[in-house]
Amino acid sequence: MSAKLIKQTHFDAIIIGGGACGLMCAVQAGFLGKQTLILEKNDKVGAKILISGGGRCNYTNLYASHQQFISENEHFVKSAFAQWTVDDTISFFETYGITGKEKTLGQLFPQSDKARDVVKVFTDLCHDLGQQIQCNADVKQVEQTAEGFKIVYESYGEEAELTAPRVVIASGGLPIAKMGATDFGLRTARKFNLNIVNTAPALVPLTITGKDQPWYEQLSGNSIFCRVWNDRASFDENILFTHWGLSGPAILQISSYWRPGEFIYIDLLPDQDITQLIQEERTVNGKKMLLNFLTTFYTRKFVEALSNHLPVEKNLASLSKTDLESIHNLIHNFKVKPAGDKGYDKAEVMRGGVSTEELYSKTLEVKKIPGLFFGGECVDVTGWLGGYNFQWAWASGFVIAQNI
Incomplete structure (x- = not known):
């Protein structure tokens, strides 16, 4: 992870947010030979992964289906879950050395009980696949241009601009502020005149x-x-x-x-x-x-x-x-x-978010703004406690990667 501003100027996509969705998106895009850049506000990626499950990371649930999710469109997640299943999650992590163990109600944890092992899978793969990560990168704005999008961000006291034909908003929801959570995804959605389902703390x-x-x-x-x-x-x-x-x-x-x-x-x-x-x-x-x-x-x-x-x-x-x-x-x-x-400081996730009516369920691309994608927690898809929200994050990251 660089402590300097990114010198490379061409990326197939810029991913804003280095959480579960953003990391999976970068890795899956790398498998397809696409070049991405993750801009992460914190000084390291995967902050919320690292604290999940008391630092043990309940990374999926054996019983995950659309029925354990709250959304104004209860069918919206079906397409993503058909493209990236629980079995896909299990196989992916097993391929990179993480075997799951089931605890109560289908919850799957790494055998090591160490969330950092989950994050390491992604950081190692990003390195191996040439996907770039810029931490301490506070994105100020996303603007649509004739060629795609312009990203303005601040890092290490310097302001910089990048352009890309596609942008992925995977910046999470409002919990937990001390972990770097902001309303960036919601603000960006509002800027592009997208409908937002009322938000509130959930699993709280x-x-x-x-x-x-x-x-x-x-x-x-x-x-x-x-x-x-x-x-x-x-x-x-x-x-x-x-x-x-x-x-x-x-x-x-x-x-x-x-x-x-x-x-x-x-x-x-x-x-x-x-x-x-x-x-x-x-x-x-x-x-x-x-x-x-x-x-x-x-x-x-x-x-x-x-x-x-x-x-x-x-x-x-x-x-x-x-x-x-x-x-x-x-x-x-x-x-x-x-x-x-x-409140949000004690909530596991945010309820509500970018309306699913604004997105194609098969690609998670914004219907009226080609090249702009939303995934993970900032979308109006909220899972139950027990690994369901991670399954949505992995699935949405995968789906977006196929389409950027």
Whole structure:
């Protein structure tokens, strides 16, 4: 990676953003004999790859399909996923020394558990294929010209211009600012009068404020396997109580489908019926207190917190029909109205982005601006937690590379 301005002037395409999409695009273009340049704002490429999965990089999901993505056009990703499949991702990384290991729910991680190994595959290939990378390159503007596009960028205190017949915007979304995230992709789309689907943090913890906050604070650190749902989606995974609200995989998942002012619902004992379990237990041991019975399923701290809402001091035999209904409703239909979310700094991804109506699904080229492409997170395609967003990044990078 050069610490000087690029001297070469001719490129088949300039790729703005050295994240997952941009890196895959450069490598795949190199395989086709095309010359590309990556302009990366950070001092190294792959910043978000390096922190993903706690530095272990959940680089795809065995079950990825269009069904795990949120977009105004739910069918848009089908073409890209037909061109670059999960098997293609697995084979690509295996070819360059990364064997995957499955964890929960189809999530695939490198055997080494090192995200830097994933980034190294791309930097090594870029070097071998003659694809150039310019880090510390802050792109100021993209302008359309008679010959293609002019890129104005600043690097190491100097301003420079480059031209190319094609430009790829793979600059990511708004999370996470400290990792170099900016609204560059959205600004560029607006400059070219492209429609943008409203953006918001996604895969993000939810906050609880006001009179309910102390109840959540006392449970900070408690993790429970639950079913979390609203009228749009449902997820069976762990939730985590925090001093400011709720987190954990199930909460991050539902956050992508939640809107301010809405409720979410939590089944604290999915696939079981608490009423039936109580009925069975009290035929054997009716003197057992509800508190002790519930500690079969939850930590004592959590059960004690439920004492605000349930008659935990009663023994099972003395529970009335009304008591049982209250217990059932609380355990299986725990109602939460989040105050908000933790914002882009804690979000895994951005929801919304460049409208898919503006792009050809087979090429990801802008319909009304030949030679301009958008891929990765800045497009209105948002995946679930668990490697899905990486699969979209690899697929979109591949597809663009075939067409630049």
